[in-house]
Amino acid sequence: MMTKKILNQIRRARNLYNRYITYYKYKEVLGKNLTLKNKFKGKRCFIIGSGPSIKDQDLLKLAGEETFVCNTFWRHPQYYKINPKNYAGLDPGPPQLKSNFFKEELAKKEKDLTSLPTRFFFHLDGFCDYFKSVNAFQRNNVYYLHMGGFLKENLNFNIEIDKTIPHVKNVIIGCITIAVYMGFEEIYLLGCEHGFLASPRQFEEEHFFPGTAYTTSVNEKEREHYAMTIKSYEEQIDQVKILFKNYRLLKAKLAKEKPQVKIYNATPNSFLDVFPFVKFEDIKF
DSSP states (O other): OHHHHHHHHHHHHHHHHHHHHHHHHTHHHHHGGGGGTTTTTTOEEEEEOOOGGGGGSOGGGGTTSOEEEETTGGGOTTHHHHOOSEEEEOOSSSTTSOOOHHHHHHHHTHHHHTTSOOEEEEESTTHHHHHHHTTOSOSTTEEEEOBOSOOOTTOOOOOOTTSOBOOOSSHHHHHHHHHHHTTOOEEEEESOOOOTTSSSSTTTTOSSSSSOHHHHOSOHHHHHHHHTTOOOHHHHHHHHHHHHHHHHHHHHHHHHHOTTOEEEEOOTTOSOOSSOBOOGGGSOO
């Protein structure tokens, strides 16, 4: 027992050391995020997840709004008409997932994605150096997030993205953190069903695009990438519990430090009950 405790302490010390080394190495990169701080103070924004419900919502209403889209949203047939103002490529969590598929696909699509004046947000670890090595996403509207540690019950964690923030359990939490930093005070969530436990097969009917990347993709790298994230149902229960806990802790942190921020879930039939529900059709445009 003592040996295990000592090993855990050594592991935590090593992780903390590596976190500080990375932060100071890229301090200038993170400092760039300061240009976004409170840039949209008091404004509203929409965070669009990849849930199937957005197929039935008129997202073209959001073309003139400040929007955040996530991960593989490039698949959406109305991507260019929606004209997303912010694009967060923050899944799958910490970059320890040993797959380059996601960042390779982003690099391939850079020319198309950057044809719009969209801001991009990526993991600092793994993405910053990779994009530099392939000369991708080197424009001024690209920002990076450095993550380390976790959200804590005592709310002693940082949510200012010019410094190290906790690892986000999913991209939506990352988008909320970014949006609050940018000063948005009225935030609507779309495409956030979070029905991960409603199906015995993960990724089954969980996105707005047909089929699943894991079962239908002809791209072998893509199938391998998503296969790495497949977990048993028991493991999935644990992960979803942590995810919802993270939402709760972030909400509590905001209530304590930024009570003016209001977050609403405009996703129909959503399991994400941490935030009050509203109907998309009731929002005034």
